[in-house]
Structures are given as C-alpha cells and as structure tokens.
Amino acid sequence: MSFLDHIKTPTLLLDEQKCLDNIRRMADKARRNNLIFRPHFKSHQSAAIGEWYREEGVTAITVSSVEMAGYFADAGWNDITIAFPVNLLELNDIERLAGKIHLNLLVNFPDIIPVLDNKMTNPVGIFIEIDTGYHRSGLTLENINLIETIINGCKQSHKLDFKGFLSHFGESYQASNPDEIEKIFYHGVRELQQIKRSLHPGQAGLISVGDTPTCSVADDFQGVDEIRPGNYLFYDVMQLEIGACATDQIALCLAAPVVDLYPARNEVVVYAGAIHLSKERLRRNGEEIFGLVVRLTNEGWTKPLEGCSVTQLSQEHGVLQLDPDTLNSLKPGSLIGILPVHACLTADSMKKYMTIQGKPVSMFTGI
Amino acid sequence: MSFLDHIKTPTLLLDEQKCLDNIRRMADKARRNNLIFRPHFKSHQSAAIGEWYREEGVTAITVSSVEMAGYFADAGWNDITIAFPVNLLELNDIERLAGKIHLNLLVNFPDIIPVLDNKMTNPVGIFIEIDTGYHRSGLTLENINLIETIINGCKQSHKLDFKGFLSHFGESYQASNPDEIEKIFYHGVRELQQIKRSLHPGQAGLISVGDTPTCSVADDFQGVDEIRPGNYLFYDVMQLEIGACATDQIALCLAAPVVDLYPARNEVVVYAGAIHLSKERLRRNGEEIFGLVVRLTNEGWTKPLEGCSVTQLSQEHGVLQLDPDTLNSLKPGSLIGILPVHACLTADSMKKYMTIQGKPVSMFTGI
Numbered sequence: 001m002s003f004l005d006h007i008k009t010p011t012l013l014l015d016e017q018k019c020l021d022n023i024r025r026m027a028d029k030a031r032r033n034n035l036i037f038r039p040h041f042k043s044h045q046s047a048a049i050g051e052w053y054r055e056e057g058v059t060a061i062t063v064s065s066v067e068m069a070g071y072f073a074d075a076g077w078n079d080i081t082i083a084f085p086v087n088l089l090e091l092n093d094i095e096r097l098a099g100k101i102h103l104n105l106l107v108n109f110p111d112i113i114p115v116l117d118n119k120m121t122n123p124v125g126i127f128i129e130i131d132t133g134y135h136r137s138g139l140t141l142e143n144i145n146l147i148e149t150i151i152n153g154c155k156q157s158h159k160l161d162f163k164g165f166l167s168h169f170g171e172s173y174q175a176s177n178p179d180e181i182e183k184i185f186y187h188g189v190r191e192l193q194q195i196k197r198s199l200h201p202g203q204a205g206l207i208s209v210g211d212t213p214t215c216s217v218a219d220d221f222q223g224v225d226e227i228r229p230g231n232y233l234f235y236d237v238m239q240l241e242i243g244a245c246a247t248d249q250i251a252l253c254l255a256a257p258v259v260d261l262y263p264a265r266n267e268v269v270v271y272a273g274a275i276h277l278s279k280e281r282l283r284r285n286g287e288e289i290f291g292l293v294v295r296l297t298n299e300g301w302t303k304p305l306e307g308c309s310v311t312q313l314s315q316e317h318g319v320l321q322l323d324p325d326t327l328n329s330l331k332p333g334s335l336i337g338i339l340p341v342h343a344c345l346t347a348d349s350m351k352k353y354m355t356i357q358g359k360p361v362s363m364f365t366g367i
Numbered sequence: 368m369s370f371l372d373h374i375k376t377p378t379l380l381l382d383e384q385k386c387l388d389n390i391r392r393m394a395d396k397a398r399r400n401n402l403i404f405r406p407h408f409k410s411h412q413s414a415a416i417g418e419w420y421r422e423e424g425v426t427a428i429t430v431s432s433v434e435m436a437g438y439f440a441d442a443g444w445n446d447i448t449i450a451f452p453v454n455l456l457e458l459n460d461i462e463r464l465a466g467k468i469h470l471n472l473l474v475n476f477p478d479i480i481p482v483l484d485n486k487m488t489n490p491v492g493i494f495i496e497i498d499t500g501y502h503r504s505g506l507t508l509e510n511i512n513l514i515e516t517i518i519n520g521c522k523q524s525h526k527l528d529f530k531g532f533l534s535h536f537g538e539s540y541q542a543s544n545p546d547e548i549e550k551i552f553y554h555g556v557r558e559l560q561q562i563k564r565s566l567h568p569g570q571a572g573l574i575s576v577g578d579t580p581t582c583s584v585a586d587d588f589q590g591v592d593e594i595r596p597g598n599y600l601f602y603d604v605m606q607l608e609i610g611a612c613a614t615d616q617i618a619l620c621l622a623a624p625v626v627d628l629y630p631a632r633n634e635v636v637v638y639a640g641a642i643h644l645s646k647e648r649l650r651r652n653g654e655e656i657f658g659l660v661v662r663l664t665n666e667g668w669t670k671p672l673e674g675c676s677v678t679q680l681s682q683e684h685g686v687l688q689l690d691p692d693t694l695n696s697l698k699p700g701s702l703i704g705i706l707p708v709h710a711c712l713t714a715d716s717m718k719k720y721m722t723i724q725g726k727p728v729s730m731f732t733g734i
Contacts, residue, residue: 007456008454008456008457008460009432009433009434009454009456009457042682042683064682064683065376065638065683066376067376084626084638084683084684085626085627085636085699086626086699087375087376087624087626087638087699087700088624088626088699088700089374089375089376089624089700089702090375090376093375108627109627109628109699111698111699112699135632136636136679136681136684136686137626137627137629137636137684170681257454257455257456259451259452259453259454259455259504260452260475260476260504261476262504265502269452269503269504271432271451271454274645274647274712275712275715275716278641278645278646279645279646279647279648279712280641280646281646312503314503314537315409315431315711315712315715316409316431316432316451317451317503317504319503331478332452332453332454332455332476332478332479333454333455333456335456344682345641345642345646345682348642348682349642349716351732351734352734365718365732365734367718367719367732367734
C-alpha cells in the first residue's frame with residue numbers, strides 16, 4: 001500500500017530524505033566557513049523535524065515567537081534566539097523561559113533595555129537587528145547613537161548580555177537571479193562590518209545573518225559569524241524561481257484531491273485552497289501563480305509539469321491550469337500535487353505533515 | 368478591567384452585538400423576500416457563533432467541507448449543504464453523515480451520480496452548481512446536456528434527490544461599487560432563470576445564490592429561492608471597499624502588539640503577520656494593503672484611521688504605515704487594531720476569537 005492510499009483531504013507531504021539532504025548541505029557549508037549554524041525553526045515548527053538537525057550537530061536554534069520558543073524548549077532545545085523584536089506584553093513568559101534555557105532576544109528600541117533589566121532575574125542575550133535594505137525592522141548606520149545606547153545599556157546590566165548584530169536580508173526574496181542574491185548578501189555584510197567599525201573596539205559582537213536565498217547562494221562568508229536560514233529545509237517555488245534551489249531539492253508538496261474538471265478551459269478544481277496553501281503568490285511568465293503542479297508517485301512526486309500552475313485560490317477551492325494530456329489523465333477523486341510558493345506559510349496553514357512513507361509528523365499548533 | 372488587559376499576543380476580536388445586528392439584517396431581508404436563509408458557516412467555523420443564528424430562526428446552514436459539516440452536525444445542525452464539489456475520496460464520511468442529518472451535496476460532473484447512487488444507503492439532496500461568470504466551478508447554459516444528465520440520474524435514483532441550482536457570484540468580490548455588484552447579481556439570476564427555462568417543466572428545482580456582496584446590496588430577489596451568504600456576519604475591508612457594507616458593520620478586528628517604531632518612515636512593526644491576517648490583499652489608492660488600522664478602546668474599536676494601513680506582511684511581522692500623531696501615541700507594548708482585508712481567511716488563520724467583553728469563543732480547528 002502506498003502513502004497515497006491514506007489521503008482523503010489536502011495533505012502536506014514531506015520528503016524526509018530531501019529534507020535531510022538540505023539540512024546536511026547547509027550544515028556542511030557552515031562547517032566549511034567556521035560559522036555557528038543556528039537554523040530557523042519557524043519554517044517547520046515541528047519538534048519531530050527538529051530532531052533531524054541534531055544528527056548534524058545542531059545545538060542552537062532560531063524561532064520567531066515566544067510561544068514557539070516555549071514549544072521547542074519543551075522539546076529539549078536549550079539555546080534559542082527569538083529573532084523577532086521583543087514583545088513587552090510577553091515579559092512574564094520571556095522571564096520564565098530565561099529561567100529554563102539560554103535565551104537570546106532582539107532589541108531595536110533603547111527604551112526596552114531598562115524595562116528588560118528591571119524585569120529579568122535570569123540572564124538573557126541581546127541582539128540588535130540591523131536593517132541593510134529590507135526595511136522591515138532593524139536599525140541602520142544612521143542610528144549609530146541608538147545602537148550605542150542599547151549596547152551601553154547592556155554593559156551596565158548584570159542580566160543583559162550583548163551578543164551582537166542580527167540581520168535578515170529579506171529583500172533577497174525579491175531578487176531575480178543568483179547574481180542579484182549574491183549582491184544583496186555582500187552589500188548586507190559590508191553594511192554590518194561598517195557598523196562594527198563605527199563602534200569602539202570591543203563593543204561589537206557576533207554578526208548573524210539569516211535568509212535562505214543568500215545562505216544558499218553565497219560562498220564567501222567572511223565577516224559573518226552565524227547563519228540562521230530556515231526555509232532551505234523545504235525550499236519552494238519562490239526559491240526555485242529566484243535560483244536559490246534546484247527542482248529536486250524541494251521537499252514539501254501538497255497532495256490535493258481533484259473534485260471537478262473543465263476540459264474546455266484546460267482547468268481542474270482541486271480541494272486545496274487559501275486555507276491550505278496560503279495566498280502567497282508570485283509572477284511567472286507574466287501570470288500570477290499560487291503554486292506549481294506535479295504528479296504524485298509511489299516514490300513522492302515528479303518535476304513540475306510544464307505549463308501547469310495554480311491560477312486561482314479561494315477558501316477551499318484551487319483552480320489549476322493544466323495541459324490537455326494531464327487533464328485527460330485525471331478524474332474526480334484523483335490526487336495531484338502542488339509545490340507551494342512559500343513553504344513556511346503552507347506548513348503553518350496545514351499544521352501537520354505526512355512523510356512519503358505515510359508517517360504522520362505533528363507540529364506546533366499554537367491553539 | 369478591560370478585555371484589552373488580557374491581550375499579550377495577536378488576538379482576534381469579535382464585536383458580538385455587531386455580529387447579531389448583521390445576522391438580523393440579512394435574516395430580515397430573507398423574510399421580506401420569502402427566501403430560505405441558509406447562511407454559510409465557513410466564515411466563522413464556530414459552534415458557539417452558530418447558536419447566534421438560531422435566535423433568527425435559522426435551521427439550515429451551508430459549509431464548505433465534509434469535516435466542517437461533521438463539526439456542525441455534532442453541534443446539533445441537521446440540515447447542511449456542503450457547497451463544494453463532492454470529493455469522492457470522502458465518500459465513507461459523506462455516507463456516515465447522511466445517516467445522521469439531512470445532507471445536500473454539489474455535483475457538477477455526471478460520472479459522479481452513479482458512484483453516489485451505488486455508495487449511498489441514506490438519501491442525500493443534490494444541487495448542481497451553475498457558473499454565471501465567476502469561472503471557478505460550475506456548469507453553464509452551454510452544458511445543458513450535462514445538467515440534464517445529472518438531473519435524470521437523480522430522478523432514476525431512490526437515494527439522490529435533485530434539489531436545484533446553486534450559484535456563487537464570486538466575481539462580485541472584484542466589483543468597484545454597489546452598482547456593479549447589483550449588475551452581477553441580476554445578470555446571474557437571469558442566467559439561472561434561463562437554465563431553468565431550458566429544462567422540461569418540473570425538472571428544475573430551487574435557485575440558491577450566495578455571496579455576501581450581492582446579498583448585501585440587492586433588493587429584488589425575484590427568481591431566487593434561497594440565499595447562503597457567510598462573510599456578512601463579520602464584513603471586512605474588502606466588503607467596505609466595494610461598498611457592500613458600512614464601516615460600523617465590520618465586526619472583526621485583529622488586536623496586534625506594537626513591537627518596534629520607525630518614526631523616520633512613519634512606520635511601526637506589529638506582532639501580526641501573514642499567519643494571523645492571511646496574505647489576502649487589495650489595491651487602495653494605488654497601494655497594495657493587507658488591512659486598515661483602528662484604535663482599540665474599552666468599547667471595541669474606532670473607525671479606520673485616515674491614511675493608515677498594513678503595507679507589508681511576513682510570517683509574524685506586520686508593517687503599518689501611520690500618520691505621525693498616531694505613531695507618536697504608540698510605544699513598544701501598545702496595542703493597535705487591524706481590520707482584515709478578508710475576515711474569513713483571518714478567522715481561519717487565528718482558529719479562535721475573543722469578544723470585546725473578554726469572552727473566548729472557540730472554533731473548528733480541523734487538526
């Protein structure tokens with residue numbers, strides 16, 4: 001019996017071997033470059049998948065919320081960076097967690113330092129986020145005074161241990177090709193070095209960077225101490241499109257039941273909508289798409305089918321544009337596979353996985 | 368103590384009174400027009416909220432999946448239409464459900480009729496979906512032969528009871544104003560009538576229509592037997608934008624902790640990202656937005672703040688563009704409100720609510 005025989009509703013498939021290969025490739029790169037490897041676990045949010053990293057010697061991880069840090073602390077991870085600006089409303093939970101594990105926080109706003117110093121009884125590490133071009137969160141060279149205020153605040157505290165600078169080169173997700181991704185990386189690292197040089201010697205700490213595109217593409221990590229990629233575990237259509245991965249590195253696929261066929265317009269309707277895939281999209285050949293289409297096999301799935309994509313999503317409906325041969329091979333009740341545009345959001349939407357060996361894999365649900 | 372004092376993380380707020388008003392207004396419209404009122408429960412997915420409809424005499428509901436039908440059947444609803452094409456992989460679950468409640472299914476593909484007739488031991492109602500312009504799923508006047516084949520298949524079965532035609536005028540969500548919404552409605556109803564007239568007398572059944580924009584705007588329901596709107600319970604920025612609701616009818620708001628402030632670019636970063644709001648977006652004044660911004664008060668929330676919106680979303684981060692006054696009134700740890708672009712997807716992402724009286728309201732999680 002194949003894993004396919006167990007599927008009745010939209011099911012998030014995981015190719016465990018591809019995941020292990022993706023983990024190993026990045027861990028090797030970190031080792032070769034003498035980098036601390038602190039993978040981001042927000043992409044998978046699963047204690048079971050977390051165990052796969054231990055075989056590569058990973059002992060430190062990154063998460064994006066206090067709740068997620070608590071979940072992984074319970075799963076035995078004791079060195080966690082919450083790579084999201086401190087939420088002061090969760091100070092009690094942060095304090096409790098800091099009593100259990102080694103916790104690093106992100107502080108971009110000087111006023112937070114005295115609040116933390118006052119509240120914490122246990123030591124915490126402090127990173128400052130540096131914005132080198134993504135313009136989401138973080139300080140820049142223009143804010144060097146704020147940066148110094150935060151660092152000095154940490155130095156004066158017995159509980160706040162300044163660790164260094166953390167950056168997410170998120171603009172790399174909008175790149176068109178590996179060259180652009182590399183440029184973003186080297187530009188970012190240069191900016192981080194410039195900030196380091198602007199400080200008194202001994203004031204600066206580690207340089208931690210983290211997005212999947214640049215960590216996948218870059219080779220020269222000089223000036224970097226730590227990497228925190230997450231998505232590379234799965235990769236997805238967005239990473240494929242910008243040249244950050246190869247087709248056969250994509251380790252996540254949504255199995256979708258076909259429920260309706262419209263041969264006249266080369267479309268089928270599947271049970272797989274916005275609540276399964278998420279509404280993350282990208283433009284490809286001038287068209288907006290929500291995923292690529294693959295055939296499911298007993299061994300996993302094929303390469304993306306030429307000219308086939310997810311063109312429309314509503315709550316539970318997905319509309320696939322297909323070539324006539326593929327369409328004619330399907331009927332209501334068939335299963336077809338969809339490679340998501342953004343694996344992390346699809347995983348978060350689905351809240352559980354099934355490996356292509358048919359094994360269920362649970363994740364943090366936060367409910 | 369206010370409900371606001373309980374909030375530490377992104378929290379989906381519900382104004383129960385506005386919901387009750389929205390339910391009553393639509394129920395009144397249905398009564399005035401002699402319509403069966405079969406509201407869509409996929410928007411809220413909550414047994415507790417379902418009870419609010421009973422006070423308006425609602426006894427029949429719509430859902431969008433077999434699992435959701437099972438959830439509401441367990442909550443005491445015994446007349447349910449699954450307004451999603453039959454998923455043959457769930458036939459066992461459908462059969463089990465049909466033994467407990469009165470169940471209506473959607474069939475757009477003639478080959479499904481003999482499969483259902485063979486499988487079912489309990490009677491089920493059958494609707495055919497008619498596509499009058501949305502081009503997602505459903506048959507058209509050009510498919511009149513397929514329509515007749517399905518109807519005749521039902522007539523020959525002792526278990527399949529043909530109920531009529533079901534339509535979702537989903538293109539109304541893309542309208543620019545109430546006039547366009549009305550045009551879509553009357554066009555759709557005309558097409559449905561035309562299909563009815565093309566059949567032998569006695570073959571056609573009920574006409575059931577369902578989207579929130581047209582049900583909110585239209586006044587003349589001649590030729591329609593049943594309405595199935597869902598989103599109108601909450602409304603949202605999309606409905607506001609196309610003129611299907613007023614600002615003070617929006618009954619759902621995401622409370623978001625402020626975590627970072629960037630006065631130089633009039634932006635703040637909140638803990639409220641794609642996994643909370645969903646990535647549903649719309650263009651407003653030439654800009655892509657993911658929500659509008661309101662102030663939270665002890666009584667709920669204000670009108671949207673002029674010139675303020677959610678301009679960027681990643682997994683947990685939301686970036687808000689604000690006016691300087693609003694920005695200066697905030698600090699890390701403040702709460703601010705976001706009206707979602709698409710309430711149904713936000714509700715599905717959040718998996719629970721809190722009323723502005725501080726009462727938790729649970730929903731179907733499907734996990």
